[in-house]
Amino acid sequence: MSIKHQEICQPVAKQLRLSMILAVIAQGMKVAIWLLMIGIIHQVSTGQFPYVYLVALLIFTVVYYSLKIKSHDQSHYAAFRLEQILRQRLSQKIGKLPLGDVQTIGSGALSKVLIDDVHALHTFVADAPPLKAEAYSTPIFVLLALAWLNLPFAAAVLAFSLLILWVLKRMVARGQLFRREYGLALGKINSAIIEYVQGMATVRTFDAGESSYGRFQQALSHFSQIMRDWLVKVDLSTRLARTLFTPMPMMIFLLGLGAILSAYELISPFTLFAFLVLAMGLIETMHPYMGLFNLMEKARASIERINEIEAMPELTVSQQPQLPEKFDICFKQVSFAYEKASEKTVEKKTAVLNGVDFSVPQNSFTAIIGQSGSGKSTLLSLLLRFWDITQGEICIGGVNIKDIAPDKLMSLCSVVFQDNFLFSGTIAENICYGVENVSEQDMIAAAKQAYLHDFIITLPQGYQTPVGERGQLLSGGQKQRLTIARAFLQNRPILLLDEPTAYSDIENEAKLMAAFSQLMANKTVIMVAHRLANIVQADQIIYLQQGKMVAQGSHADLLAHSTPYQQLWQAYQQANHWVLENAK
Incomplete structure (x- = not known):
């Protein structure tokens, strides 16, 4: 997300930063919980009863869930505040635009921005900050723990994880154009629905047949065609991503590499077990990446449409306004x-x-x-x-x-x-x-x-x-x-x-x-x-x-x-x- 896109969240930036800080601390607690579980298994395997580990596990679990809930609470409160701020700001902006510009945009497109796009941004702001904190901080914590256990093995896990993230990035890059087309097509559907409902009396009077739905059907067919073309285009990459973002590929990779290293006595069976537990946790933390990128792409299109409205020139207002004394x-x-505005010229x-x-x-x-x-x-x-x-x-x-x-x-x-x-x-x-x-x-x-x-x-x-x-x-x-x-x-x-x-x-x-x-x-x-x-x-x-x-x-x-x-x-x-x- 560019700096321009992030600026739209500036009114609630302080609250979002607090949400992310709490989420980072929570994820640190989560990795600590995994290490405590590994420690408990290690003590049990050596015939010791892990009193201290169990107490610590209980305390860390309570703190982890408390911080996680508090983090999401902060981001959701911020999202509601931002939603109110944006709707007020957009309404005031539209009120200052020349009427011709408002009519050119159309009621359907404006209602989509004020309702759908602001709501999409609400979802992004409510979920993305803690998700972003989890997606970026947890791998760092996990990789530090893996490096402490076995540095070469940790480097191999990092390389494999980066490969998976590269695949995800390629998928996201292909989806940017689709988000734009999707938003435009949805705006046309909204306009057609509003026109059809507002003109119901005319529709029933002059055309009670199927052609009365003509514009709406055309907009809906266009939207459906965009969706079908997109699904065909991303079918293979989607299947690949769903396969990569499961524990199985990482498990196979670790077991294969672990077998080779164990054969040369470069890693102990217990270290391999610890790696499997932590690496599975690493794969789990990659799932937020998928959700985060999905939210970011949805929000990107919505933010751009909101920014387009806010960037439109208002009626010029004199810095030294005058009031006439006569009324001729x-x-x-x-x-x-x-x-009539086009993409490049007027x-x-x-x-x-x-x-x-x-x-x-x-x-x-x-x-x-x-x-x-x-x-x-x-x-x-x-x-x-x-x-x-x-x-x-x-x-x-x-x-x-x-x-x-x-x-x-x-x-x-x-x-x-x-x-x-x-x-x-x-x-x-x-x-x-x-x-x-x-x-x-x-x-x-x-x-x-x-x-x-x-x-x-x-x-x-x-x-x-x-x-x-x-x-x-x-x-x-x-x-x-x-x-x-x-x-x-x-x-x-x-x-x-x-x-x-x-x-x-x-x-x-x-x-x-x-x-x-x-x-x-x-x-x-x-x-x-x-x-x-x-x-x-x-x-x-x-x-x-x-x-x-x-x-x-x-x-x-x-x-x-x-x-x-x-x-x-x-x-x-x-x-x-x-x-x-x-x-x-």
Whole structure:
């Protein structure tokens, strides 16, 4: 394990060192126990009763097991501490990453790092330190005892042991690439499972057959193929290793060598017996090597994935943050392109925004319109610094948003997204999310402003009704009105609306637009809209096409002077009069 890999355990390094020290002392006691057993047999063979040896054996055995248990206790406590530290650290790191990077990694891969990889590291930290101490200290103790009995014979045992370890090292080297492939394949399975479960309603509605499992089956087949190829590749070496790491090869080696040395009277039968006992103990201590290397390889892949997340660049934060005193917004020649990272280079896709330049005066209402994919919602995401712009500058009150602390930037903006996300708590918890010390009266007032209160009081638990995972127990319109109530409650100076009435029926849409008129008072408002009827009263309308601004002005000005807007308005009016004919 490299120094970089060991650094991840630094928060619990002191506790792990204590675990290893206790394990080394315990293994010294273990070798002493073996020597005492040999001494007992020697005294019995000479007709003496080994009183002292038996008492010493009892004491050493108690001390050995006490130290061994204490050593494992320390490493397990450290593992639990590290698991908590890493999950907190990774969660904080992910929260500081650009949203684009988080979406690129994917929920499946992130959940694998936070759950599976951290757990794999927990297993490594809990077991590896005492195992490492045993694996490295015991052979030293045993070889010292063997050298004391017969130095040439001990040298031969050392050479044979090194040969076995060399075989193990070759096996481990072949397994490193497999660990990487294994982790990537498992991450794809996690992503497919999460996607399948979250999209269950769509799966059942549009595809109830076997193809609904397509992506999951493909990921599982890929994983199975990797496992099969690996098992075929390591079949011979695995059989060889399992054979070498048993007492039998060492026994055969020692008996053969001992017979030769005994024939030349270079070793006594009792010394040969002592060697057999200690050498069997040496082989026993080699088994921790196998477990240790296995743990290290599993942990190596997990540590690398954790390090990759922790090494990702965060949103830049100004060392001298500023806070705007005014709340006008200015987009200055803003360009943006999503980035697709490959192994060696960064390939940029087609630009989403190109040279967008406009201002939003304080306490005004600006609407952004355009076809799907023209970059409307991206403008809001850039203003919130979910991504950083490629070129240009975005300012609030004359202050570049990069010079505003991210948490302060968020505190200036209330947002209603088109894709509403609710937490799996109660209605009250979701309405009050992000706002501290909210009174019940204020919460109810916000719900009434969003025309949600009358629905809530019909529920058996009222405001304490659980919304289910991702708000699945509420309809799309109800979820949207709940997030609107949240925006009412936050009452921040900047209001960003991304299709706020997308899931509302005609009656509720009119009510919500009336409510928004109240909410917009004395706020800087940017609304992304498809329904042009909702934005005719806007102070200005920004019309985007393929990431470029093609028109800017009020509804009346654009109808009078902008050909693209005139065509869009005419198409919208015609669409409102479309009627589906009865099928015959």
